[in-house]
Amino acid sequence: MVRRHNNQLPENLPQLQNLIKRDPASYHEEFLQQHQHFLNTIEAFQLSPDQTNKTLDDLVMFMAQVAHCYPKELLTLPQQLVDLLEKNSTVLNSTMRMTFCRALILLRNKNLLTPTDLLELFFKLLRCQDKALRTFLETHIITDIKNMNAKHKNAKLNTSLQNFMFTMLKDTNSRAAKMSVDIMIELYKKNVWNDAKTVNVIATGCFSKFTKVMVASLKFFVGKDEEEKDSDSDSEDEVDPKEVMMANKVNKKTRKREKQLNKVKKLASKAYKKKSAAPTFNFSAIHLLHDPQGMAEKLFHQLESTNKKFEVKLITLDVISRLIGLHQLFLFSYYPYIQRFLQPHQREVTRILQFAAQASHDLIPPDIIESVLKTLANNFITERNSSDVMAIGLNAVREICFRCPLAMSEDLLRDLAMYKTYRDRSVMMAAKSLIHLFRDTRPELLHKKDRGRPTEATEELTPMNYGHVDAKDYVPGAEVLLREDNEEVEIDSESGSDDEEWIDIKHSSDEENVSEDDATNSESEEQSGDEEDDDESVQDLVEEEEETEVEKKTQPKRKILKAKRSKDEKTSKREQAHQITIDRILTDEDFKRIDVANIKKHIQGSKKGAKRKIEETKSNERNEFVKLGDIENIYKKRKHDKQSRIESVRAGQADREKFGYKDGRMNIHCSKTNREKRKNKNYLMVKHKVQSKGKRSFKDKQIALRNHLIKLKKMK
Structure with a gap:
């Protein structure tokens, strides 16, 4: 191989680096020369580590780039850089410190350094007063752990790294603890460390002595649904x-x-990809807690004894309410504490109402939640407050009763239902929504005129009791499938059952008909009278009395048969639904048909032709958490309709000057110039006369410039 420009290689490190990567054996001597120069420069640098050294900067990156080409010669290079950073971490210049960290990251990417050793060093470097370095190290740690688990999760390495992170969370340095929490939260969001161990360790950060660590851990459990915001913007x-x-x-x-x-x-x-993707659960971290009851009690004890800012208290209240509502915990002292903040003038009162609704569930004794409802009614739902305050109070009562309907008493509900005729529309709509809720849950508490028209769904309601769980062993509404599939069989069975019922009734009616015939015959015989004796007439009267007794006996039989038939219909529906659920594997189409039938039950009345409006039967699906918009949802009527708005706009434009071309002539009757006349002509008529400025010749430009200068001179 021909080697050129060897005299320039010692000074041109990028060229030497490129050549070494292509052919390491041929440039071994040049490398040894640079390595010796590197060692000498480090010794000189240690005498004054607070100063920058451009030569060492270039040599460190050069050695890190070619370290995989000469593993024996550069075996001690990582340890040299680690020792240099550990000894002089706070003294080093920021640029030199960043260069050494980049070199170590480069060596780590080439698997010449273990990740645990690098993590220990980086957490020690957090004590430096260098914010750019801290953010750089945090991003590297996250990307490094993510890349290690990209193809498959390395359980052994993850446990060692997690244990190190957990020890750093209890570190006395606030920056190290905060960084460890941020790294674990980010790795959980990226689905790298999304196990229960990570979640429970982040939960220990909620009780940290450092406020930043505690707030970061609490915000992790509060969680904000970022995907919904993205979907709304999209x-x-x-x-x-x-x-x-x-x-x-x-x-x-x-x-x-x-x-x-x-x-x-x-x-x-x-x-389309976003719609077809599987749903993600942003709040699954709360489900992975090992001891939610203990965590809620510790957080509440910390809340009572803390003197931190009001915002920190709000986040703590939010986490406690989520824990109580999701895991159905018992923390009775939480409700008297939150009642102190239920005032209309309280800051962030709508969020506090949201926390009160989130912390209510079916297993809490109704007496405890009833005190919260009475506080809301006394402080919010009174005519001395504004209409918005009253509407928000009614919405909060509705959300609490939706999760704990047994807390509402009959007297309080009927008082609140009276606001359905209130003069303000927002209060009226909020009161009506409360009435609609209890129509589907506990209609017996409402006044008879507020219960609405009875439907099939209301007839199937069972009375609610504390601690009672209505666990059904069948899919409600599944009897529709049997009716649609076996219509002919059902028609035959119905006709057979009707015949059986008519046989009993027909038997009694036959007796009546026979007695009536006898009565008519006796009457005709009485009318003839001349041929009959008195004994026969007496006998006829006795027979009539016997016939009336038979009629009295048959009437209650008919009523009993009707009652039995209605009960048999209910039991037959349950039996059919139970039979379908056991004997058949339900498909998606079957579930759609069942949902349609259940919706019809809410609309269709028990009597034929009696229907309820679909707006009154909104399906209340219970979410894990209460949305703030459900409490702040206030109906506002527009000040005026479209026609009145148009009139107000035109009234504002009355004195305004007309938009467009302004005629500057003193006398409007005098003639216009050809240029002004050209504006009113059709474009196709003057198209050939239009000349763009870009296509003018040099002579035309000179003429235009001369005319412009003459015009300016005349104006002076």
Whole structure:
């Protein structure tokens, strides 16, 4: 191999680095020369580590780049750099410290350094007053651990790294503890360390003596649904690709339109992938806690004894309410504590109402939640407050009762239901939503006129008791499948059952008919009268009395048969649903048919033709957490409709000058110039006279410039 410019290689390190990577054996001597120079420079640098050394900067990166080519010669290079950083970490210049860290990261990427050794060094470097270095080290640690678990999770390495992170969380240095929490949270969000061990260690950070660590851990469990925000922003900017493609076919083809079409296609494909992707659960971390009851009690004890900012108290209240509502915990002292903040003038009162609703569930004794409802009714739902405050109070009561309906008493509910005729529409709508909730849960508490028209769903409601769990061994509404599949069999069975019932009733009616015939015959015989004796007439009266007794006996039999039939229908529906659930594997189409039938139950009344409006039967699906918008949802009527708004806009434009070309002539009857007349002509008529400035000749430009200068001179 021909070697050129050997005299320039000692000074040109990038060229030497490139040549060594291609052929390490041929340039071994040049490398040894640079290695010796590197060792000498380090010895000189240790005498004054606080100064920058450009030569050492270049040599360190050069050695890190070619370390895999000469593993024997550079075996001690990582340890040299680690020792140099450990001894002079706080004294080193920021640029030199960053260079040494980059070199170590380069060696780590080439597997010449173990990750645990590098992590220990990087956490020690957090004591330096260098924010840029701390952020750089944090991003490296996260990406390094993520890359190690990219193909498959290395359990042994992960446990060692996790144990080191957990020890750093209890470190006396606040920066090290905060960085360890941030790294674990970021790795959990990236689905690298999403196990229960990581979640429970982050939970210990909620009780840290450092406020930043505690707040970061609490915010992790509060969690904000970032995907919903992204989906909302995407839906606002969403464009239909079919419309753009059709417009591109019709309109003129340009590069701009092609770029726009490609962009819309990419957005459409991205939106389709997002819709077809599996749902993600952002709050699954709370489910992985080992001892949620103990954590809630410790957090509440810490909340009572702390003197931190109000914002920190709010985050703590939020986490406690989520724990209570999700795991159905018992923390009775939480409700009297939160009642102190239930005032309309309280800062962030809507969030506190949200926490009160989140902390309610079915297993809490109704007496405890009832005191919260009474506090809301006394402080919010009174006419001395504004309509918005009353509406928010009613919304909060509705959300609490949705999770714990037994807490509402009959007197309080009927008082709140009276606001359905309130003069303000926001209060009226909030009261009606509360009434609609209890129509589907506990209609017996409402006044008879507020219960609405009875439906099949309300007839199937069972009375609610504390601690009672309505566990069904069948899919409600599954009897529809049996009716649709076996209509002919059901018709036959119904006709057979009707015949059986009619046989009993027919037997009694036959007796009645016979007695009636006898009565008519006796009457005719009485009318003839001349041929009959008195004994026969007496006998006829006795027979009539016997017939009336038979009729009295048969009437209650009919009523009993009707009652039995209604009970038999309910039991038959349950038996059919139970039979379908056991004997059949339900498909997605079957579940759709069942859902449609259940919706019809909420609309269709028990009597034929009686229907309820679909707006009144909103399906209340219980979410894990209460949305703040459900409490702040206040109906606001617009100040005026579209026509009145148009009139107000036109009234504001009355005194305004007309937009457009202003005629500057003193006398409007005098003639206009040819240029002004040209503006009113059709463009195709003057198209040949239009000359663009770019196509003017040099002579025309000179004439235009001369005329312009003459005009300026005249104006002076």
